[in-house]
Amino acid sequence: YINYELEAGTTYYFVGTRYSQWDNGDYKLVFMRDIEVSLDNQGAANTSLERLYSKGNLWYATSDREGDNISVIERPAKTGYIFDGYYTEANGRGTQVINKDGAVLNTLAEISVNSTIYAKWAPDPSLVYAATINSGTGDGSYSAGTKVNIKADAPASGMRFKEWTVTNGGVVLANSKSESTSFVMPAKAVTVTATYEKIETYKVSYNANSKSSVTGVPSDTKEYMAGTTASVKGGTISKTMFFVGWNTAANGKGTSYAPGQNIKISGNVTLYAQWKSIYTDTKSLKFKVTGLNTVSCIGTANKKATSIKIPDTITVGGIKYKVTKVTAGAFKNNKKIKSVTIGNNVKTLERGAFFKCSNLKKVTIGTGLVTISIHVFCHAKKNCTITINSTKLKTVKTAMNHGTKNMTVKVPKSKLRTYKKLFEKTSKTLSVKAK
Structure with missing residues (x-):
């Protein structure tokens, strides 16, 4: 004992x-100072008793500490709630010092010092109150303390949910910006509105x-909200230029x-559209637009290339686009090229397309060839072999083997007789054989 x-x-x-058994069995006198304790009813109407006065371990209603001491106090009342005693801290925290019966x-x-004690209140479960949810679900009658879940109605076309507003009851929403949220029902009516x-x-x-005529310019009638994404549409087509993006x-x-x-x-x-007059593919072949979805191969950007393969199409x-031509002089005087493969959509080999390609030894032409213009393969390498897979060839404008010794042209077996006559019109020394 201190x-x-x-x-x-x-x-x-x-x-x-x-009695102190540790201190020679002495008896100690015990005194207590007088304390004043204020009663805070936490929002309820005050009762006639607002303060307690101690006299030792007894409690009185008056500061002169006279009359009968108090062992049970008058309990406060609060509409919609049940009294649950007084505590040394607000909201039911700390130590309970007066119970729910007022004892x-x-x-x-x-x-031990002048203090304030606080009433604790619990919602009265026997009472219910109206919750009105405008433009949403969750209407009903609830007892105080109940969690009420609410959800906004689907917005009208062109509108979106903004937030909830509390117009009655003063409740605090879990998340006023969420379409689905909740609040704790108080002991009074509540009105919440979705906006x-x-x-x-x-x-x-x-x-x-573009100042020139184009077709297929896309349009997009869709309306987009900020933060959303739009898929960029396909490109336009020009008869003279390559579309290369937006x-x-x-x-x-x-x-x-x-x-x-x-x-x-x-924003808007x-x-x-972005345009280029010349396109170079991954193999360094260069192309030019000749019409809607058609192009001509105009040469190569790789001066060291020994093998040329002209594709059926490019994208x-x-x-x-279909590759339908090899432009006049496209590979003229190229001394590096040894072999050429020409795609199935090429219809025309224009004048001097491979003129004086002096190391050109092998040429394979696809199924679409119709016209071989002047001097296309002249002055190729000795013993050059040209294989033609097309059965549509109609025109050969000059001797294929001009300037080339021992040139051989291989043609479809079904066209051997026809093609021999065609080539003999321009050359008597050209060897024409079936594949």
Whole structure:
């Protein structure tokens, strides 16, 4: 037991004696100073009793500590709630010092300084209150303390959910910005309303960005919300230029997009078609547009290439083109080329396409050839062999073997007689054989 020194000028009350077996069996006198305890009813109407006064371990309603001491107090009342006692801290925290029946507990005497004690309230489950949910679900009658789940109605076309507003009851929502949320029902009616706002939308426009005639300029009538994405549409077609993609600036200095690529929407967007007059593929062959979906091979960008393979088609900017020609002089004077393969869609070999390719030894031509113009294979390597798979050849404008010794042309067996006559018109020394 600890001995305390009594403070001068303070009134103490004799409580009793305590026996100390550890201190020679002495009896200690026990005193207690007088304490004032205020009662905070936490939102309920105050009762006639607002403060308790101690006298030792007894409690009185008056500051003179006269009359009958109090062991049970008048309980406060709060509409919709049940009284659950007084505690040393607000909201039912700390130590309970008066119980739900109003009985003063021994724990109250443990308070040693002037203090405040707080009423605790629990919702009355026998009472229910109306919850009105405008533009949403969750209407009903609920007892105080019940969790009420609410959900906003689907928005009208062109609108989206904005937030919930509390117009009655003063409840706090779990998330006022969420279409589905909740609140705890108080002991009074509640009105909550879902509010909506107009969706601001944006458009994606396409500009041909060309003075020449083009076809297939796409349009997009869809309206996009900010933050969503739009799939960039396919390109336009020109008779003279290659479409190579879209750009947010007409001069191509903005952001580039390919057909099928997604663009994130933050406002209205105009995409401008981008054009090139010459296209070079991955094998360094160069092409030029000759019409809608048709191109001509105009040569190679690889000066060291020894083998040339002209494809059936090329795809540029998402658009597929047939390779229908080899342009006049496309590979003229190229001394590196040793072999050439020409695709099935090539109909015409224009004048001097492979003129003076002095190391050209082998040529394979596809099934679409119709016309061989002047001097196409002249001055090739000695013993050069040209295989023609086409059965459509109609025109040979000059001697195939001019400047070339021992040139052989192999043709489909079914066309051997016809093609011999065709080639003999321009050359008597050219060897024409069946494949």
